[in-house]
Amino acid sequence: MYRACGLQVIPCFAPSEVTKGGSWKRPKLSEWAEFQGDLVPDAVFARWYGAAGEHAARDNMGMLTGRASGNVFVIDLDDQKGPAADNWWRGVLAVENNGIEPETCRQQTGGGGRQLLFRARPDWQAPTNRTPVGVDIRGQGGFAVLPASLHESGRRYRWVPGCAPYEIEIALAPEWLLVAVDALVAQHGGDKGGGTRREQTVPSGGDYDAFGHQRDGREWKMTRLIYAAVIDWYRECPIRPGEAEERAKALEKYLIYESLVVSRLTDPRKTKAELLEEEGRGWTLFWQKWQALMRKWEGRVAERARKPKPPPFGFEPLPEESKLDIGQPLPLLLSAEQFVAGFSPPAYLVDGVLQCGYLYSLTARTGHGKTAVAMYVAQAIARGVPMHGNEVKEGTVLLLAGENPDDIRARFLVLADAYDFKAEDLKMRFVDGVIDIAAKMPEIRAEAAKIGDLVLVIVDTGAAYFPGDETNSNSQQGAYARLLRQLTFLPGKPAVLVNCHPVKNALRDNLLPMGGSAFLNEVDGNLTLWASAERQTTLHWQGKFRGPEFEPMTFELDIADSARVTDAAGRLMPSVVAKPVSELKLQMEEGKQESEENMLLRAVATNRNSSIANLAISCGFVGATGKPQKSKVFAICSRLVDEKLLERRGNKYRITPKGKREIGWKDDNE
Incomplete structure (x- = not known):
């Protein structure tokens, strides 16, 4: 309701959330001055106060006065502290308005005072002012607690009956009232300019965009990251590094910072780095803060480094440490020595x-085995056994089961029986169903820190967790990929594997992730699966892959079951399990497959109008009972159509010129 009235509503501390004697009448956000210009976007407000918002209805709330709320200002009369405030207000009304109270929104504060809301004309800058006579003005840069927030007295803020925003309009302030406020400010001082205040409160985690990039509290995040990095560096080796090494380390940490934040500015012609720089939240400030702290290497850094190391992501610099003497930054252009000093050798999860x-990304059409292969990889890493003959780094695997959690449960139990391990003992963690990854990132990070050895995160599927509203939007897909990349910064630095559906009508040569091309641009590699034979699928890559080339890996998609996976009638429910295919077996299978394909091509070429059943009989594809194996013929024909060796016409198949050349026949048109 407040937002519908154009008020900038934001979370507020409760009295129980601050130490005794501390001020709780303040926003529950750091650097809240960043919200003083306009209403926050709908997506941000929904994360605060939506159905699954971070701040429940029982939490205190307040409003930012001034431009963010349509130039609304508040006259706060602390009548309970003495008669001075009431005398000032009654005097103004007696002289200017015949002693009549203006009709506007009014509230009774929990402490016994009263507050009146007015909307100023656009060209008048609402001041923020505290006075010794018990009259406070909340304008640009100001904040006021709103009903039904709880006061430290145990009472709640409430609207005067008939004077709530849903019952009466916030009155446009008459000229005489603006003159009276100006006179009050002239007498007692105040922030008449209104545009330079930057109040800070204790950080509460900040505000995030829809893809988990922090927008509020970025400078605090920057300072925390720098302090944690430098002090950890000292703990590794107390000898101060050289200039080139120092800059390379700073660049490495800055890229992490940049991946976690977002600019408030928007300009499609500029990069995020350029926009952050324009705001004064980019590389220049980062490097200045870094240098300022490095100058304290033998002093403050050494002192803090000798103390016990805090929990992961729990480092908080002291308040005075966020105000560093930043001095002059070094040049932006690196020497060759400085640049190559930042090289880090690759660390493989799967060799x-x-x-x-x-x-x-792991991209495959439905039925080509992406979930089965992903779960095979997961069990290999969790158990510390080779993956298709490649050594692995053993550790805990996190699987986000968003598309079909029940199917994942069944597959997991069948997989355990197939590979002879106990499901309950495997080093795996699961997310049951779809979550808002951006909103839950702090919880994920905290729990990952407790795990200690998280090495792989599997997202099943990318489409299930996509938070946008347009799957083909390059900007949304790019932002989503950057959100998923944040999972790689979890404790343990895990690899992240995202199961993706391919583009529409994808064939073997265009297995790219569905959606905007920006998603592919943001990932480090697009792995693919293509089932080219009965119950066999091949893992390789397409479109993009950072790192040395690897040989394709073929898996058999075996049908298996488990006594623990049955339907309501007690019948076994088979599932698909991926099993590595050896090179020898693969060669034998390829030879058999080629022979069967050529046999079927000749049968189609010879019998143009044959049915599926007749083609099966012609090729000798019959079962033990003598019935034609129509499903086998259909599967082979489908592959041959994909390879453009056959074409389908109604319920029949015709051989193409390419198919004729494959079996050594001359094209009729040649």
């Missing part, structure tokens, strides 16, 4: 295939 801290 030669998956690197730690990398983001990968």
Whole structure:
């Protein structure tokens, strides 16, 4: 309701959330001055106060006065502290308005005072002013607690009956009232300019966009990251590093910072780095803060480094440390020595295939085995056994089961029986169903820190967790990929594997993730699966892959079951399990497959109007009972159509010129 009235509503501390004697009448956001210009976007407000918002209805709330709320200002009369405030207000009314109270929104505060809301004309800057006579003005840069917030007295703020925003309009302030406020400010001082205040409160985690990038409290995040990085660096080696090494380390940490935040400015012609720089929240400020702290290497840094190391992501610099003497930054252009000093050798999760801290998509059509192969990879890493002959780094695997959690449960139990391990003992964690990854990122990070050895995150599927409203939007898909990349910064620096559906009508040569091309641009590699034979699928890559080339890996999609997976009638429910295919077996299978394909091509070429059943009989594809194996013929024909060796006409198949050349027949048109 407040937002519908154009008021900038934001979370507020409760009296119980601050130490005794501290001020709780303040926003529950750091650097809240960043919200003083306009109403926050709908997506941000929904995360605060939506159905699954971070701040429940029982939480205190307040409003930012001034431009953010349509130039609304508040006259706060602390009548309970003495007669001075009431005398001033009654005197103004007696002289200017015949002693009549203006009709506008009014509230009774929990402490016994009263507040009146007015809307000023656009060209008048509402001041923020505290006075010794008990009259406070909340204008630009100001904040006021709103009903039904709880006061430290135990009472709640409430609207005067008939004077709530849903019952009466916020009155346009008459000229005499603006003159009276100006006179009050002239007598007692105040922030008449209104545009330079930057009040800070204790950070509460900040505000995030829809893809988890922090927008509020970025400078605090920057300072925390720098302090944690420098002090950890000292703990590794107390000898101060050289200039080139120092800058390379700072660049490495800045890229992490940049991936976690977003600019408030928007300009499609500029990069995020350029926009952050324009705001004064980019590389220049980062490097200045870094240098300022490095100058204290033998002093403050050494002192803090000798103290016990805090929990992951729990480091908080002291308040005075966020105001560093930043001095002059070094040049932006690096020497060759400085540039190459930042090289870090790759660390593999799966030797030669998956690197730690990398983001990968796994793209395949439905039925080509992406979930089965992803779960095979998961169990191999969780158990510390080779993955298709490649050594792995053992550790805990997190699987986000968003598309079909019940199917994942069944597959997991069948997988355990197939590979002879106990499901309950495997080093795996799961997210049951779809969550808002951006909103839950702090919880994910905290729980990952407790795990300690998280090495792989599997997202099943990318489409299930996509928070946008347009899957083909490059901007939304790019932002989503950057959100998923944040998972690679979890404790343990895990690799992230995202199961993706391909583009529409995808064939073997265009297995790219569905949606805007920006998603592919943001990942480190696009792994693919293509089932080219009965119950066999091949893992390789397409479109993009950072790292050395690896040989394709073929898996058999075996049908298996488990006594623990049955339907309501007690019948076994088979599931698909991926099993590696050896090179020898693969060669034998390829030879058999080629022979069967050529046999079927000749049968189609010879019998143009044959049915599926007749083609099966012609090729000798019959079962033990003598019935034609129509499903086998259909599967082979489908592959041959994909490879453009056959074409389908109604319920029949015809061989193409390419198919004729494949079996050595001369094209009729040649």
